[in-house]
Amino acid sequence: MSEMKPKLLIVEDDAGLQAQLKWAYPDFEVVQATDRASAITALRSEEPAVVTLDLGLPPDPDGTSEGFAVLDEIMALKPDTKVIVASGHGARESALTAIAKGAYDFYQKPVDIEALGLIVRRALQLHRIENENRQLASKSGDGNRVLGRLITAAPEMVKVARTIERVANTNVSVMLLGASGTGKELLARGLHEASDRRDGAFVAINCAAIPENLLESELFGHEKGAFTGAVKTTEGKIELANGGTLFLDEVGDIPLPLQVKLLRFLQERVIERIGSRKSIPVDTRIVCATHQDLEAMIAAGSFREDLFYRLAEIVVKIPSLAERPGDAALLAKAFMAKFAKEMNPAVKGFAPDALAAIDAWPWPGNVRELENRVKRAVIMSDSKLVGAADLDLVAQDEEAIQVLNLKCAREATDRKVIRHALARSEGNISNTAKLLGISRPTLYDLLKQYDLHA
Ligand SMILES: Nc1ncnc2c1ncn2[C@@H]1O[C@H](COP(=O)(O)OP(=O)(O)OP(=O)(O)O)[C@@H](O)[C@H]1O
Ligand SMILES: [Mg+2]
Structure with missing residues (x-):
């Protein structure tokens, strides 16, 4: 690995300059691109550490639109790439715009090869340092239990993990907000393991998965004979999490009466099992999660605001994939x-x-x-x-549609919508036409035009 030369991508449409620049970096593996498409292809396949980018690329060689589009795409695809943009003489403004968009630096044209070389090598150095830091950060160690389990290279997610590590050793209650499958439970566990409660239990309860009438007993436990079927005294999840962490998943699904009881526990830190008057002190850290919009629920009166503030001392939003x-x-x-x-x-x-x-x-x-x-x-x-087919991922034609024209895009959409409608009405022409809001003759015309069959 260590003998591998770092990669530099030069995006430049001027052939003369290309040739000149190519030889200026013997210590790099130089990759060249002349327009947006080839630049992005090279970015994807080569993952260069540093990119020098001429903003004036075809089809807009005298403007900056293509260059900025390339910059935006690089920043979206691989934000750790160090991009150095070329700005024409006196084009200070576009240079500043580029920096604001995430470029590392800029250089003036005409090119001073030596000066540019310095900037490029400095950029590479920074890239290396940042990479090392990232690798250190993602090594699992005592202070890094959250990131240790989490697979990510996205700064958005690294930031989330950092926040969780930072609050792990406090006792504040943490609310994790994120769509289904974003890693809420993984992060809750990570928080527990990064905290000094890690030797205690991590107890998870999914409030949406338990029928309302059983949830109270699940949370608070019950004494033998407290209700029909309570054949033996059972500790609730809260009690089981004593000395550890209680993860309340789908907390938005807790019914209002139980919200009151949970709030009381959070205020007083004691519980009573169902069927008992005895107060049992419990020391547990609460982490909760939901994919619901709790603020809307508060506004609608289905979630208690006071409970929300108890649960959400720190709110962590998990970005979708x-x-x-x-x-x-x-x-x-x-x-x-x-x-x-x-x-x-x-x-x-x-x-x-x-x-x-x-x-x-x-x-x-x-x-x-x-x-x-x-x-x-x-x-x-x-x-x-x-392959893609094994993953059941039908190729999305979007990119192809983008580079073609509006007519093709419309046709592709028409085809798709008509085929969905045909499928839904099991090939029945009248129903398909109704679903599409068009007449039967129009539908026949379209089927013929697109060579589709009912
Ligand atoms: N960044 C990640 N790195 C590695 N594995 C992950 C990551 N994020 C999620 N996972 C894995 O994906 C699966 C779903 O994650 P998890 O159960 O934490 O999500 P969730 O937000 O709780 O989902 P749900 O809303 O469906 O309950 C788990 O198997 C988890 O281990
Ligand atoms: Mg979950």
Whole structure:
């Protein structure tokens, strides 16, 4: 690894300058691109540490729009890349805009190769230091239990983990907000393990999964004979979490009467089992999670505001997988390694189309969906490489549509919508036309035009 030269991507449409720049960096592996598409392709395949970017690229060689578009895409795909933009003489403003967009630095044209070389090498150094820091941060160690388990390269997520580590050793109650499958439980466990309660129990209860009439007893426990069926005295989850951490999952699903009782526990730190008057002191750290909009629930009167403030001393918002550019592919590779080893060692990795599809997929079910798809594909695969089809990820045509024209985009959408409608009405023409809000003759015309069959 250490002998590998660092990669530098030069994005420049001027052939003369390209040739000149290529030889200026003997200590780099130089990759060149002349426009936006080739620049992004090179970014994806080579993952250069440093990019020098001419803002004036075709089809807008005298403006900055293409250059900025490239910069935006690099920042979205791989924000740790150090981008140095070239600004034409006197174009201070575009240089500043570029910095605001996340560029590392800029240089003036005409190019002074030596000065630019200095900037490039300084950028590489910073990139290296940042990388080392990231690696150190992601090594699991005592202070790093949260990040240790979490697979991410996304600054958005690293920030979340840092926050959790920082609050772990306080006793504040933490509320984790995030869509389904974003890692709420994983982070709650991480918090517990990073805290000095780690030798105590981590007790999780999913308030949405337990019928209302049983939830109280689950939480607070009951004495023998407290109600029909209470054949023996049972401790509740709160009591079981004494000395440890109680994770209240889907806290928004706790019914109002029980919210009152939970609030009382949070204020007084004692519980009474159902059927008993004895107060039992419990020392537990509360972490809760929900995917619901609690503020809206408060406004609607279905969640108590006072309880909310007790539970949410610190609120941590977990970004969805789609908001962590690059993480889907990273997680997919990690799951692939794990599941292949455990369940189907013949599988060696992903085919190139799979990674592209993984990256393009919106992942509505977040990491859980990703984990499930990879697991299923690994189990089912009878070849060495798992492809996009094995993951059941139909290629999204969006990029293709973008580079074509509006007419094609419309046709593609028409086709898709018509096929969905046909499927829903099991091929019945009248119903399909009704679903689409068009007449039968119009539908016939469209079917003919698109060569579709009912
Ligand atoms: N960043 C991550 N790195 C590694 N594994 C992850 C990550 N995020 C989530 N997972 C895994 O994905 C699965 C779903 O995560 P988790 O159960 O924590 O999500 P959740 O937000 O609680 O989901 P739900 O809302 O469905 O309960 C788990 O198997 C978890 O270990
Ligand atoms: Mg969960």
